[in-house]
Amino acid sequence: MTQGESGTGRVRQLRLVVEAEDFEEALAFYRDVLGMPEQEAYEADGGARVVILDAGRATLELANPAQTRMIDDVEVGRKVAGHLRVAFEVSDAAEVASDLSDAGATVVAPPTETPWRSLNARFDGPAGLHLTVFQELDD
Numbered sequence: 079m080t081q082g083e084s085g086t087g088r089v090r091q092l093r094l095v096v097e098a099e100d101f102e103e104a105l106a107f108y109r110d111v112l113g114m115p116e117q118e119a120y121e122a123d124g125g126a127r128v129v130i131l132d133a134g135r136a137t138l139e140l141a142n143p144a145q146t147r148m149i150d151d152v153e154v155g156r157k158v159a160g161h162l163r164v165a166f167e168v169s170d171a172a173e174v175a176s177d178l179s180d181a182g183a184t185v186v187a188p189p190t191e192t193p194w195r196s197l198n199a200r201f202d203g204p205a206g207l208h209l210t211v212f213q214e215l216d217d
Contacts, residue, residue: 092136094164098205103182105129107204111181112166112174112211133166153198153210154187163208171213175199178211191215 098104108114114131121127141149150157168174172189178201179185186200186208197213 092138093130094136096205096207100204101127104204107178107181107183111177139165152192153190154200158186158200159208163210165210165212168211168213171197171199171211174211175201178203178209183209 096104109116109129109131114133116129117132118130119128146159146163147157150159166174175185175189178199183201183203186202187198189197189199191197195215197215199211201209201211203209
């Protein structure tokens with residue numbers, strides 16, 4: 079089954095569930111610094127908490143090992159990403175990259191223009207996530 083832009087597939091939403099040891103740090107980083115609005119929040123017995131942040135449109139990007147090596151080489155100059163990398167499209171990659179760095183994310187690579195005409199920056203962020211923020215330059 080294939081699907082175009084109409085959104086007629088079976089899957090209605092993609093949620094990436096991340097366990098964060100330092101929940102408050104991760105929440106402040108992704109909600110307040112990166113700017114993902116809080117959609118829902120729940121608490122339960124035993125201190126259990128979850129906050130669902132709105133990430134806009136979600137996609138699942140599957141890449142073979144050769145592709146991920148090529149992307150790492152272009153954006154960083156060496157293999158850095160593990161099995162999972164979370165990418166966020168933003169309107170100003172340089173500004174967001176500066177904000178993430180100021181908030182304590184480890185800079186892996188500064189904003190770099192790619193051959194596919196995007197400006198991409200890499201970070202290691204809270205909750206053990208390897209992140210890309212990217213800006214489409216042809217928009």
